[in-house]
Amino acid sequence: MAHHPPSTMVIALIFGLLLLAFLQESRANTDAIFNSKGVMRHLLQDSSKSATFDCASKCDYRCSKAKLHKRCIHYCNMCCGKCNCVPSGTSGNKQECPCYDEMKNSDGGPKCP
Numbered sequence: 001m002a003h004h005p006p007s008t009m010v011i012a013l014i015f016g017l018l019l020l021a022f023l024q025e026s027r028a029n030t031d032a033i034f035n036s037k038g039v040m041r042h043l044l045q046d047s048s049k050s051a052t053f054d055c056a057s058k059c060d061y062r063c064s065k066a067k068l069h070k071r072c073i074h075y076c077n078m079c080c081g082k083c084n085c086v087p088s089g090t091s092g093n094k095q096e097c098p099c100y101d102e103m104k105n106s107d108g109g110p111k112c113p
Contacts, residue, residue, distance in 0.1 A: 055080035065090045072113045079103055079112035
Protein backbone atom coordinates (compact mmCIF):
# COMPACT_ATOMS: atom_id res chain seq x y z
CA MET A 1 0.00 0.00 0.00
CA ALA A 2 1.40 3.38 -0.99
CA HIS A 3 2.05 6.04 1.62
CA HIS A 4 -0.51 8.84 1.30
CA PRO A 5 -0.16 12.27 2.86
CA PRO A 6 -2.27 12.62 6.05
CA SER A 7 -4.60 15.14 4.38
CA THR A 8 -5.65 12.58 1.74
CA MET A 9 -6.47 9.99 4.40
CA VAL A 10 -8.42 12.54 6.44
CA ILE A 11 -10.45 13.55 3.39
CA ALA A 12 -11.13 9.86 2.60
CA LEU A 13 -12.20 9.23 6.21
CA ILE A 14 -14.53 12.24 6.22
CA PHE A 15 -16.01 11.19 2.88
CA GLY A 16 -16.59 7.66 4.21
CA LEU A 17 -18.31 8.97 7.35
CA LEU A 18 -20.53 11.28 5.32
CA LEU A 19 -21.45 8.41 2.99
CA LEU A 20 -22.29 6.20 5.97
CA ALA A 21 -24.45 8.94 7.51
CA PHE A 22 -26.25 9.44 4.19
CA LEU A 23 -26.93 5.71 3.84
CA GLN A 24 -28.27 5.53 7.40
CA GLU A 25 -30.62 8.47 6.75
CA SER A 26 -31.78 6.96 3.46
CA ARG A 27 -32.60 3.68 5.21
CA ALA A 28 -34.53 5.48 7.95
CA ASN A 29 -36.57 7.38 5.36
CA THR A 30 -37.32 4.18 3.45
CA ASP A 31 -38.50 2.47 6.66
CA ALA A 32 -40.80 5.42 7.37
CA ILE A 33 -42.35 5.34 3.90
CA PHE A 34 -42.92 1.59 3.56
CA ASN A 35 -44.71 -0.65 6.03
CA SER A 36 -43.61 -4.18 6.96
CA LYS A 37 -45.25 -5.63 3.83
CA GLY A 38 -43.47 -3.16 1.53
CA VAL A 39 -46.66 -1.23 0.82
CA MET A 40 -46.33 2.54 0.67
CA ARG A 41 -48.02 4.33 3.57
CA HIS A 42 -50.23 7.36 3.18
CA LEU A 43 -48.01 10.44 2.94
CA LEU A 44 -50.33 12.34 5.26
CA GLN A 45 -49.82 9.68 7.93
CA ASP A 46 -46.01 9.94 7.66
CA SER A 47 -45.89 13.73 7.61
CA SER A 48 -48.23 14.01 10.59
CA LYS A 49 -45.56 12.57 12.90
CA SER A 50 -43.96 15.98 13.11
CA ALA A 51 -47.29 17.73 13.60
CA THR A 52 -49.57 17.38 16.59
CA PHE A 53 -52.21 14.76 15.89
CA ASP A 54 -55.31 14.95 18.08
CA CYS A 55 -55.59 11.32 19.15
CA ALA A 56 -57.96 12.07 22.03
CA SER A 57 -60.75 13.58 19.94
CA LYS A 58 -60.27 11.11 17.07
CA CYS A 59 -60.46 8.17 19.51
CA ASP A 60 -63.43 9.66 21.36
CA TYR A 61 -65.36 9.60 18.11
CA ARG A 62 -63.95 6.24 16.97
CA CYS A 63 -65.05 4.61 20.26
CA SER A 64 -68.33 6.53 20.70
CA LYS A 65 -70.46 3.45 19.88
CA ALA A 66 -68.21 0.81 21.50
CA LYS A 67 -69.75 -1.38 24.18
CA LEU A 68 -66.43 -1.48 26.06
CA HIS A 69 -65.78 2.26 25.78
CA LYS A 70 -62.83 2.57 28.21
CA ARG A 71 -61.04 -0.38 26.66
CA CYS A 72 -61.64 0.99 23.17
CA ILE A 73 -60.30 4.42 24.18
CA HIS A 74 -57.20 2.84 25.77
CA TYR A 75 -56.23 0.79 22.71
CA CYS A 76 -57.23 3.47 20.22
CA ASN A 77 -54.99 6.03 21.94
CA MET A 78 -52.15 3.50 22.14
CA CYS A 79 -52.40 2.76 18.42
CA CYS A 80 -52.86 6.41 17.48
CA GLY A 81 -49.81 7.36 19.55
CA LYS A 82 -47.69 4.98 17.52
CA CYS A 83 -49.28 5.54 14.11
CA ASN A 84 -50.49 9.17 14.30
CA CYS A 85 -53.60 8.04 12.51
CA VAL A 86 -57.12 6.88 13.39
CA PRO A 87 -59.46 5.52 10.70
CA SER A 88 -62.60 7.54 10.02
CA GLY A 89 -65.92 6.40 11.38
CA THR A 90 -66.80 4.34 14.42
CA SER A 91 -65.65 1.03 12.87
CA GLY A 92 -64.00 -0.32 9.75
CA ASN A 93 -62.03 1.86 7.31
CA LYS A 94 -58.72 0.54 8.69
CA GLN A 95 -57.23 0.60 5.18
CA GLU A 96 -56.94 4.38 5.71
CA CYS A 97 -54.26 3.76 8.37
CA PRO A 98 -52.05 0.77 7.45
CA CYS A 99 -49.95 1.06 10.62
CA TYR A 100 -53.10 1.05 12.77
CA ASP A 101 -54.49 -1.89 10.80
CA GLU A 102 -51.32 -4.00 11.10
CA MET A 103 -50.91 -3.80 14.88
CA LYS A 104 -51.80 -7.18 16.44
CA ASN A 105 -52.45 -8.37 19.99
CA SER A 106 -50.62 -11.33 21.56
CA ASP A 107 -53.20 -13.73 20.05
CA GLY A 108 -52.59 -12.38 16.54
CA GLY A 109 -55.92 -10.55 16.38
CA PRO A 110 -56.35 -6.83 15.72
CA LYS A 111 -55.01 -4.62 18.52
CA CYS A 112 -56.58 -1.38 17.36
CA PRO A 113 -60.34 -0.75 17.44
